[in-house]
Amino acid sequence: EPEVTQTPSHQVTQMGQEVILRCVPISNHLYFYWYRQILGQKVEFLVSFYNNEISEKSEIFDDQFSVERPDGSNFTLKIRSTKLEDSAMYFCASSWGTGELFFGEGSRLTVL
Amino acid sequence: QKEVEQNSGPLSVPEGAIASLNCTYSDRGSQSFFWYRQYSGKSPELIMFIYSNGDKEDGRFTAQLNKASQYVSLLIRDSQPSDSATYLCAVGGSSNTGKLIFGQGTTLQVKP
Secondary structure (H helix, E strand, C coil), X not given: CCCCEEECCEEEECCCCCXXXXXXXXXXXXXXXXXEECCCCCEEEEEEEECCEEEEECCCCCCCEXXXXXXXXXXXXXXXXXXXXXXXXXXXXXXXXXXXXXECCCEEEEEC | CCCEECCXXXXXXXXXXXXXXXXXXXXCCCCEEEXXXXXXXXXXXXXXXXXXXXXXXXXXXXXXXXXXXXXXXXXXXXXXHHHCEEEEEEEECCCXXXXXXXXXXXXXXXXX
């Protein structure tokens, strides 16, 4: 069964460092997303991406964050200068249309 | 602020019973409604989706939607200990970008 894959599964970084989280969406999907979940809290929308551009972003997704689809398979989330409050599980998701989203296993980011 | 509300629980039911999980949402323009299951430390897994008023059944699961009351529910029949998880209600907005707004989740405990 096709699945969304994410790397790394866990990344530890120092405050102020840049991190890149990588995702390979399901191959025939057209819509790509990043969500995050701080421990014990809700799953929060960060950004949606369609047709090689951001279609919607949340207030959380400020200038520190960027997304890219550098080739036909990868979808990346970059955090330029990490803060302690960026520590969370980051989930990539994809969908064929604006319907059912399928999530990857997540990348846990710990900022020290 | 568009909100999705769930009782955080825990909801405890005996094995074999029906578990009833409820969700309300604030955005009357919402068009799509999803139930995800999330085991501790894992990613959300899609269980059901519903777009029209009424009931939708899939195996032991029934999703119910009442747009007038802005209410979505999930019934799990013949609950099993393996159903013990957090159930997330997610609502698609009216923006048609595929963005989902998640509730806090209801923790279900099925006791053998």
